[in-house]
Amino acid sequence: MMESFTETKSSITTNKSSTTHEIQISKELQDIKNEVFELKKSHEQCKEKGIKVKKDINDVFKHADDITNTLAKHEKESSQLISRIKHLNAKEKQLDITKELSAHLDQIKVNVKRAKVSFTPETGSIFVRLFLGQVNVKHMRENEKFRLKQEYEKFKKKTNPQFILFVVLLLLYPQSSFVTTSWQIWLLYYYITLALRENILLVNGSSIKPWWIMHHYLSIAGSLTNLLFPLSESFSYFLPQVTYFSGCQGLVQILTNRYQQGRLYKLVAMGKANIIDVTGESEGWGNDPGWTPSALFLFPFLLFVQFFQLYNSFSFFAFAYQRGGNVEWQVFSCGFIFLCLGLGNLLTTLSVYYQKWKNFSKYNKEN
Secondary structure: OHHHHHHHHHHHHHHHHHHHHHHHHHHHHHHHHHHHHHHHHHHHHHHHHHHHHHHHHHHHHHHHHHHHHHHHHHHHHHHHHHHHHHOOOHHHHOOHHHHHHHHHHHHHHHHHHHHHHHHOOOOOOHHHHHHHOOOOOOOOOHHHHHHHHHHHHHHHHHHHHHHHHHHHHHHHOOOOHHHHHHHHHHHHHHHHHHHHHHHHHHHOOOOOOHHHHHHHHHHHHHHHHHHOOOOOHHHHHHHHHHHHHHHHHHHHHHHHHHHHHHHHHHHHHHOOOOOOOOOOOOHHHHHOOOOOHHHHHHHHHHHHHHHHHHHHHHHHHHHHHHOOOOOOHHHHHHHHHHHHHHHHHHHHHHHHHHHHHHHHHHHHHHO
């Protein structure tokens, strides 16, 4: 009897402990259950919202296509109407109503041209289509355009010091074909990336001077020429000189980029530059007085690099002349490319500083 009572008491205690444990688990499980269902509900709402937003985006682009087609129709019709007005007799052309109609048509053509810039899809230049194909590279959202510009500036900031790194490696290992080839491949990648990004920025409204696009095309040609340069007497002769030039170029690019970034921020704040303009390539530079100590400090460094380019050109042509033209085609090609780069950069720099000086003088007179 006593043993039976003890077993019963033990069983009750065990069941009570088990029940308490189950209650604790049930509470935790209930919390998890509630959170799971809340998450599921939120996810379903997000999914429905995503489907709606996707439909709205498709509708927006459909409307944009309709606007583009309508603009093309308006452009064609306005041109036809202008042509019909031109065929009116001299007396009708002098009427006020005719002049008013011509003014309206001219304004419509101007408005159509501006609107097409915003709505017409663009694939960019031949260079962009060569890499990306026939795809639209124009962004409709302003934050996406600004992101493009930010990534471009970030790329330049990160890669400029690598000029110095490769120069150090080339000086330490001048006979290493691996280091030399890596440097040439990196230069090719660097200039192709710059040119590609600048072409896309140009489509999206950034003001980039045509010379800088051409500059990078020439640099791509130069990098490819260097990559194809055989390890010959000519290559060994010019490698140290070109290495020193790359080091100087890297240092000047770092200094120039820091100066131009500060000037661009100021121009954007003053409303004289677009928020997606890139450093050193905004058309606002021409209207910027900017005749600062920093600009004067950069001037001799820029001239040094540009005259170094012209000196490189002279060296390549002199080398070919001394050997009666019996040299690799890369020698002539490098000489020509350095000549174009040196003259183009020199003329651009002088024109920019001359414009700065004129604006500075005008600003002083007015104040």
